[in-house]
Amino acid sequence: MDRKQALAIVQPHLKQSRFDHTKRVVETAVDLAKFYNEDKQKTEIAAVFHDYAKYRDKDEMERWIISEYLPKDLLHYHHELWHGPVGALLIKREVGINDLSILNAIRWHTTGKAGMNKLEKIIFLADYIEPGRDFPGVDKVREQAKADLDLGCWLAAKNTIQFLMSKNQPIYPDTFHAYNDLLITVK
Numbered sequence: 211m212d213r214k215q216a217l218a219i220v221q222p223h224l225k226q227s228r229f230d231h232t233k234r235v236v237e238t239a240v241d242l243a244k245f246y247n248e249d250k251q252k253t254e255i256a257a258v259f260h261d262y263a264k265y266r267d268k269d270e271m272e273r274w275i276i277s278e279y280l281p282k283d284l285l286h287y288h289h290e291l292w293h294g295p296v297g298a299l300l301i302k303r304e305v306g307i308n309d310l311s312i313l314n315a316i317r318w319h320t321t322g323k324a325g326m327n328k329l330e331k332i333i334f335l336a337d338y339i340e341p342g343r344d345f346p347g348v349d350k351v352r353e354q355a356k357a358d359l360d361l362g363c364w365l366a367a368k369n370t371i372q373f374l375m376s377k378n379q380p381i382y383p384d385t386f387h388a389y390n391d392l393l394i395t396v397k
């Protein structure tokens with residue numbers, strides 16, 4: 211499957227604005243992949259499908275989490291977090307993608323986790339810094355992304371935690387685990 215074929219599969223599942231975001235994530239991720247010597251084709255496919263389940267019905271996602279081997283604690287956190295793990299499950303079933311490294315990069319793209327591999331970090335970071343994003347502090351993260359992949363991911367996790375805390379929102383433990391784990395490597 212090449213980029214064009216993958217985009218054609220994902221497009222009907224997304225709104226136009228989300229599809230445009232997806233294409234920018236692909237460009238950003240492939241750029242990082244070249245820079246950090248990651249497999250270009252895997253990066254492309256993971257980026258194209260990373261938000262595949264973004265518009266699935268909340269109740270449907272809840273049913274997948276309950277019936278499949280997915281962490282049940284997700285149900286106690288914001289449903290925004292569900293499209294990663296549910297998306298990984300659905301692109302395996304519905305699209306037939308079986309590559310575990312691609313599926314895991316999609317699975318963890320929102321929360322991050324401790325011990326992310328290079329592809330997981332690239333998708334996590336590309337989703338955060340793609341040129342359409344306007345989070346507070348994103349320019350600093352963009353600068354750091356090409357200097358140090360771990361530092362870029364750490365700053366993205368830190369900003370997300372700070373943002374959620376400023377709104378008194380719960381924070382999924384894996385996001386803290388990503389922050390703590392990356393802190394050791396960037397120190």
Ligand code: GDP
Pocket residue numbers: 231261264287288290291319320321322337370374380381382383385
């Ligand atoms: P998108 O799907 O491209 O909009 O981006 P993401 O998949 O990264 O994120 C969805 C949103 O989930 C982010 O904007 C976060 O603010 C929000 N969110 C809610 N709870 C959490 C959490 O516990 N951890 C993280 N990392 N994000 C969270």
Ligand code: FE
Pocket residue numbers: 260261264293319320337
């Ligand atoms: Fe997402």
Ligand code: FE
Pocket residue numbers: 319320334337338
């Ligand atoms: Fe993200």
Ligand code: FE
Pocket residue numbers: 231235260261337
């Ligand atoms: Fe995204």
